[in-house]
Structure formats: structure tokens, C-alpha cells
Amino acid sequence: MSPQEDQNRRLLRARDAMDRDFARPLDVAALAGIALMSPTHFTRSFRSTFGETPHRYLQRRRIERAMALLRSPSVTVTEVAGQVGFGSLGTFSRTFRAIVGVSPTEYRTSARPLGVPVCFVKAWARPSRFG
Secondary structure, X not given: OOHHHHHHHHXXXXXXXXXXXXXXXXXXXXXXXXXXXXXXXXXXXHHHXXXXXXXXXXXHHHHHHHHHHOOOOOOOHHHHHHHOXXXXXXXXXXXXXXXXXXXXXXXXXXXXXXXXXXXXXXXXXXXXXXX
């Protein structure tokens, strides 16, 4: 295995941890430890490989999950914020608006079950920008 392949596998391991444990507090040092890299090298390599910093990737994953949870009227916006790893409703709302373009409440009002396969909904609803 080439050194580049090895590094990519280690970066994927860290990204998988973010996908799996997005609601837990995750910092760059812990993720770098998973990838067996220094925090600085990890951040630089992650951005080079995936096109965004580890922090932005984690925030986007959290917001993607929040978008799915907000489709259910039985969960409050505050509960959704906590379930996806935000300790503050204000931070959650600011981040949600920066990524999606509307507030969580506005998103909930406009989001409706579409009656199509979940994979289509996920592809269609995936946030495309980060403020």
C-alpha cells in the first residue's frame, strides 16, 4: 500500500467516526488521533482530500441529520439541536441558517414528506452551501 493510500484510509476512518458519532462532542485532536496524525496535519490533509475542514464537514453532517428530524412535528427545534450535538439553540439556528438558507422553523414549515424513496429526499435536501 502506498503512503497516500494509507493516509486516505486513515482520513476515511476519521470521517466515518464523524458520520457515526456526529452528536457527540468531537474535536480536531480526537479526530486526528483516530487518523494517527497531528491535529495540524490532519486538518490540512482532510481539507485537501475532502474539500472542507473537519469542522465544516461535522457541522454539515449535523445539519443534514437535523433536516431529517425537523420533518417530524413531534420533536421541538430545541430537542433537534440537542440530538444532533449542539449545546446552544442559538448556535444551532445560526449554523442551520448559514448552511440551509432558512431558519430551522422556516425549514420545518416548508418541509413535507414527498412520497418518494428516502435516497431521493436525501440527495434533493442535501445542503449545498456553507456561509
